[in-house]
Amino acid sequence: MNVVAPFEGIGASVRRKEDLRFxxxxxxxxxxxARPGQAHACILRSPHAHARILKLDAAAARAMPGVVAIYTGEDTKGLGGIPCGWQLHNKDGSPMAEPRHPVIAEGKARHVGDPVAVVVAETRTQAKDAAEAIEVEYEVLPALSTMKEALAPGAAQLHDAAPGNLCYDWHIGDKAATDAAFARAHKVVRFETTNNRLVPxxxxxxxxxxxxxxxxxxxxxxxxxxxxxxxxxxxxxxxxxxxxxxxxxxxxxxxxxxxxxxxxxxxxxxxxxxxxxxxxxxxxxxxxxxxxISDAHGRDHVTTCELALDETGKFLGLRVDTLANMGAYLSTFAPCVPTYLYATLLSGVYSLPTIYAEVKAVFTSTVAVDAYRGAGRPEATYLLERLVDVAAAETGMDRVEIRRRNFIATDAFPYQTPVALQYDSGDYFSTLDAALETAGWAGFEARRAEAAKEGKLRGIGISTYVEACGIAPSAVVGSLGARAGLYEVGTIRVHPTGSVTVLTGAHSHGQGHETTFAQLVADRLGVPLSQVDVVHGDTAKVPFGMGTYGSRSLAVGGSAMVKAMDKVVDKAKKIAAHLLEASVQDIEFDRGTFRVAGTDRTKALAEVSLAAYVPHNYPIEELEPGLEETAFYDPKNFTYPGGCHICEVEIERDTGKVSVVNFTAVDDVGRVINPMIVEGQVQGGVAQGIGQALMEQAVYDESGQLLSGSMMDYSLPRAEDLPMVSVANHVTLCTHNPLGVKGCGEVGAIGSPPAVMNAVVDALREFGVRHVEMPATPAKIWNIINAGAQRMAAE
Amino acid sequence: MYDFDYHKPSSVADAVKLLSADPDARAISGGQTLLPALKHRLNRPTYLVDLSGIAELRGVKREGDKITVGAMTRHIEVQNSPEVKSAIPALAYMATVIGDIQVRNRGTMGGSVANNDPAADYPSAVLGLGATVVTDKRRIAADDYFQGMFTTALEPGELLVAIEFPIPEKAGYAKMRNPASRYVMAGVFVAKTKDGVRVVVNGAGPGVFRQTDMEQALSANWSPDAVAGIKQASEGLNSDIHGSAEYRAHLVSVMAKRAVTDAG
Known part of the structure; x- marks a missing residue:
């Protein structure tokens, strides 16, 4: 009987294996x-943004019911500080300021939420009760809520080891060549913007x-x-x-x-x-x-940028000056986010002959800021894509045409940008054309007119982007200041009866790895998905790993699995050759079956694995028993997903409320393993991008209190705020990893914010609006409409 | 959450006895405000008196020209009540836009009106329809009941048992939600009753209040255009990271116009 199993390999939208559990x-x-006998900790956190701890009296708290122990910075000062994973260097070559980040505050608290004491008690409630009973006397010091305040002459110093509250003053690119390009420019477009601070x-x-x-x-x-x-x-x-x-x-x-x-x-x-x-x-x-007040926040850049253009609208050069908020302490990835994940992306999808970018990282009395979905690349994409729209408006060029005219040519890959990265593949014209077609760009003016009849302002916006992920080549990031390698590790364990366990150093926290990775095995080894299990998230089970971030799990972790499967197949071929009494050179392997080339003599993988673990008839002189291989895969380059997002919004004139009515994403994420999971990843990313564009903002007041410190005041998007996102893929393969994959976890959050904001600005064009800062809240938009209407009435 | 004791009486009399016995006792109805406050340790009652076991507090009745809603009637029940839908569709509509489905299945009208959160929905309908708040001791006219932010005419130990709504000729409600909390940022309830027109603003100020300029305008001419041009003064309105007092004042005119347009 010949049963055709459903296809579960690469390209199949199989349902997620983990969903039954979740x-x-x-x-x-x-x-x-719950561990047997576990006690519960409560962290007493500083209510002040910047304060000296004059006295801490825990005597009453220690006497409270259930209290096991109370610790302060005095107890933990002998421990190491919380380390930073990257060391950046200043323009002059000196290392960045890297002040100690104590486990518990040592004499001084530096943001609201900084741990001041820890109570351990029998129950969580008892720990909280005791924490309230700790008496702390603070001397409140000036808060540094903004980067501007922190950099002002005479500002209070957050850390003795960071004079002027400056972490580093860094640059990239060719300043002289960029100055020369601006000197001969036909037109210079200047633009200032803030990339809003987000709470993950x-x-x-x-x-x-x-x-x-x-x-x-x-x-x-x-x-x-x-x-x-x-x-x-x-x-x-x-x-x-x-x-x-x-x-x-x-x-x-x-x-x-x-x-x-x-x-x-x-x-x-x-x-x-x-x-x-x-x-x-x-x-x-x-x-x-x-x-x-304790999870690292995201984004928070203030940037001035300038674009030089010639008389045909071709870009000649780009100058960028960015202030990046580090918060009070350096979180693990923080220094690299506004530098190697941001400034290196400033060429975008454009042929930009020269770029010069300066980045100052600043300490403020706020929660640490670090990578948040996209990390640096949303900031770069937002800057460029808004800048290009402003340039189009100021040169009178069409928004699509100015992009096309400056795109990197499809035959120019590999393409070396002036800011370190070398893009291996891409086709920006095709993703643009596909998105324009899907979004009905050509028919937009009719929809605008229709909306106007209902009193609504309708706008359309476009964003064409590229990002760098699949991080990262260890030698490259090492030279840039990373203190770790960024390879990934995969183990393929073929069990005696042919089922497979995959051990991966990547970690799934919503991405569906247990399914996607199993599909790689199903595709290559021909093992049914139901017999492939993915193990992750435990250092006692998985040999090693660098984890999941930067859309790296498939591009780097998946490649490690492929490499491990190569080793498994190589060994299994030798076993099969022995069993089939053939030469190993004559053994072919295809999805679970070893065959002597040109014959009908075969062995199934399960027969080979059984022989490997029950080696009665086995080439024991040449081969060890067992069928399990581990591979470390260090990528040769970043991967470069890219694409085009188009957003259509409608604005209520009388309330300023912006609604996203259409959203089209055409992304090139390389080869797609599970289209359903990719679609979900893109939709989730777009939801977060719309959140950043229209709703989300962490707001600190002058005293360093987080005003948007709960869901009552921090606006997260909900299902009703989001449109159905049309997701499509246009694939160019990554040229340097074995799967041809690029990564899809962040593209949605990277490409979407400028598409939304370009649509908002387009909708407001009758009011002469040049730029709107994120988030485009109803109150902000109404103020723009109201001021514009009053101005026009006065004229 | 701090520790507290818990009582679940089955009659209003027993509930009142418990609440009167201790000034730090708190009644809990749907818990949609009190529970988060307890979890954040913002409130430390000695004990809670759970009203959910008191059958007489629940349900909707139509008697003559009024609708009576029991204090423990949940938003979802108001939303689905055939009596409310036919007699005061604006009130049924209001229930559909309170919070989310979870809130509507737990929260109660009595809880909302007793709490008098300035950004709550129901107080605007109670004041806008000239309703009567019925307690275990007395009947309080809506005009006397609301006394500013989280403050009402209820005495300590006094229990709100029902609200009587006169059936209006027409009523409508429109609101703009706060983009974060989804509570009311500015809302307007309009009603044409046999005693005249009432226009009530919620969300925008420190408590519900009547907009008398709009009441006069609508008395003369019940139409959206009659209120669209009437400006609400911004003095005294709320101002925060979500919008200035001026924005909220503007929204009052917009929501009034919408409420009249939708009134039925």
Missing amino acids: LSGRGQYTDDI NAMEPRAAIGDYDPTTGEHTLWTTSQNPHVIRLLMGAFVLNIPESRLRVVAPDVGGGFGSKIYHYAEEAIVTWAASKLNRPVKWTCDRSEAF
Whole structure:
């Protein structure tokens, strides 16, 4: 009987293997874990943005029911500081300022939410009660809520080790060549903008449990992390001085990260350290309100940029000057976000002969700022795509034509930009054409006129983008200041009866890896999806890994799996050759079957794996038993997804409310393994991009209090705020990884904000609006309409 | 959340007895405001008196020219009530736009009106329809009941048991939601009743208030255009990161116009 199994390999929209677990409420998240005898930690956080701790009296708190221990900075000052993963250098070659980031504040608090003391108690409520009973006397110091305040002459100093509150003053590109290009420009377009500060808000708040076994000396940390091995490395080596062999880090099911769960946080070190001090497990779970003042925020750039054009509208050069907010301390990835993930993307999809960018990173008395979905690339894309629209408006060129005229030619790949990156592949004309067609760009004016009849302002906006992901070649990032390699690790374990376990150093927290990675195995080894299991998130199970961020899991982690499968197939061919009494050169392998070329003599993978583990008839002299291989894959280059997003909005004149009525995304993410999962990733990213464009903003007041410190005041998009997003792919393959994949996790959040804002500005064109800052809230838009209407009435 | 004791009486009399016995006791109806406050440790009651076991507090009745809604009637029940839908469609509509489906299945009219959050929906309908707030002790006219932000005429230990709405000739409601909390940023309830026209603003100020200029304009000419040109003064209105007092004042005119347009 010849049963044709449904195709489950590369390109099949198979349903997610993990969904039965998640949709039936059987996910196992960190907070679901209860260790026997666990105590609970509550962090007392600074209510002030910048304050000296004059006195801390915990005597009354210690006497409260259930209190096990109270720790302050005095107790943890012997520990290492929370490390930063990147070291940038100033223009003059000196290293960036890298002040100590204490686990618990040492004499001074530097943002609202900075840990000041830790209470461990029998219950969470008792820990909270005791934390309230700790008396702290503060001397309030001037808050540095904005970068402007922090950089002002005579400003208060947040860290002694960072004079002028400056972390670094960095640059990239050719200043002289760029100045020369501006000197001969026909037209210079100048533009200033702020990239709004965002609070990530993953659905699952952070949590951590520390445990310690005094009989083995092994520490275990369960944590809501995107990269358990990285946490093991950072916390073990730099903070707690625990060898890797004695430190297990488990990141079980994790409910979203968006970057905010990449970093090593103080709470992870606190529970791990306290568990070993107390000889019992210690658990901490973040409240949502606490998350607002302790999770790393995203974006927060203030930029001035200038574009030089010739008389035909060709770009001659770009100058960019950016201030990037680091917050109070350097989070794990923070220094590289506004530099190597931002300034290197400033060429965008354009042939820009010369670029010069300067970036100053600034300490402020706010929560740390680090990578958030897209990390640097949304900031670069937003800047360029708004700038190009402003340039089109000021030169009288069509918005699409100015882009086409400056696109990197499709035959120009590999394309070396003037800011370090070399794009391997892309076809910006095709993604543009496909998006224009899908979005009905040509018919827009009729829709605008129709909306006008109902009193609505309708606008359309376009964004053409490229980003760099699949991070990253270790040698390259090492030369740029990374303190770690950025390869990935995959193990393929073929069991005796032919089922497969995949061990990956990548971590799935919503991306559907358990399905996508299994499809790679199904495709290559011909094993049914139901017999492939993906294991991730535990340093005791997975040999090593660098985790999931920067849309790297498939491009780097998937490539490691392919490499490991290559090794498995190589070995299995030798076993099959032995079993089939043929020469290994004559063995062909195709989806689960080994065949002597040109014959009908075959062996199934399960027969070969059985022989590998039951080696009765086996080439034991030449081959070890077993069928399991591990590969480390270090990418040769970044990958460069790109595409075109088109957004259509309608604005209510009388309220200023902006509604996204159409959204089209045509992305080139390279080869697509599971189209359904890719579509979901793009839609989620676009939702966050629309959130940034229209709704989200972290607002600090002058005293450093976070005004948008809860869902009451921080506007997150909800389903009713979002349109159906039309998602399509136009594939050019990545040329340097074995799968030809580029990554899809961030494209939605990168490409969409400028498309939305370009549409908003287009809708407001009758009021002579040149630019609108994100987020385009109803009140802001109404003010623009109202002022414009009054101005026109006066004229 | 701090520890507290919990009581679930089955009669109004028992509930009142419990609430009168301790000034730090709190009644809980749907809990949509109180529970978050408890979780944030903003409130520390000695005990909670759960009203959900009191059958007499629940349900909608039509008697003559009035609709009576029991304090424990949930928003979803108001939304789906055939009596409310036919007699005061604006009130049924209002219930459909309170919070989200979870809130509407838990929250109650009595809880909302007793709490008198300036950004809540129901107080505008109670004042706008000239309703009567019925407690265990007395009947309070809406005009006397609302006394500013989170403040009402209810005495300590006094329990709101029902609200009586006179059936209007016409009524309408329109609001702009706060983009973050989705509470009311500015809303207007309009009603044409046998005692005259009422226009009530919610969300925009520190409490619900009547917009008398609009009432006069609509008395003379019940039409959207009659209110569209009437400006609400911005003095005293709320101003925050979501919008200035001027924006809210402007929204009052816009929402008034919409409320009249939609009135039925």
